[in-house]
Amino acid sequence: QLQLQESGPGLVKPSQTLSLTCTVSGGSMSSSDYYWAWIRQPPGKGLEWIGSIFYDGRTFYNPSLKSRVTISADMSKSQFSLKLSSVTAADTAIYYCARHVYAIGLDHWGQGTRVTVSS
C-alpha cells in the first residue's frame, strides 16, 4: 500500500529557508498518471496548495508563493522535496505531501508535519 512520510525540522527561524522531504513507499513515483504535491494548513485554517511536481520534473506553483518555493524530486530515492525561502510567522502550518492522480485528485496523503516559524 502506498505511503507518504514527511520529514524535516519542526522549527525554522524567520527569514530562513524551510526544507521538507516526502518519502514515498509501496509504489513508484515514475508514472505519467501522478503529480506529487505539497499542501499546507495554518493552525485552525483551511488547506492551501503550495505546488506540485510531475514525473518528468515539470513543476507547478501557487502564484502566491511562487517567488519563494522550489519543489524537486529524486525518483531513484522515491523522494520529493519542498524548499520555502524567507519564511515568516505566516508560514507556520502543518505541511502535507500527497499524490495526485490525474483526473482523480489527492488520493494518498502523508500524516503531515508541523512547522513553526519562530526565533
Add this chain to the structure above:
Amino acid sequence: EIVMTQSPATLSVSPGERVTLSCWASQSITTNLAWYQQKPGQAPRLLIYDASSRATGIPARFSGSESGTEFTLTISRLQSDDFAVYYCQQYNNWPWTFGQGTKVEIK
C-alpha cells in the same frame, strides 16, 4: 485563479439526518472537482472525485453531484463518524484551489 466558495461554514445536524454541502466555482471547471473529509489531527481523505465518483472504500451514503459551476456533497444518513470538516477542491486549472471548508458538527 479559480475561487471555490463553500456553504455553509458550519452545519449543526443530528445523527441519521440527510446533509447537503455546497461548493461553487468562480468559473467552469467541468467535473474536475474533489471532496475531502478531514477529522481533527488527521490528514484529509479523498471522498469524491470527478464531481460524483466515490473514491475507493468510501461508503455509498456519500454522493456528489454537479450542475454547472455548483457542486454538492450529500451524506444520506449522517453517522457519528461523519462529523468532520469537508473541503472541495478544483483540479481543472492551475493553481489548484480549495474551498474554505464546511464543518459538520453535532447538533
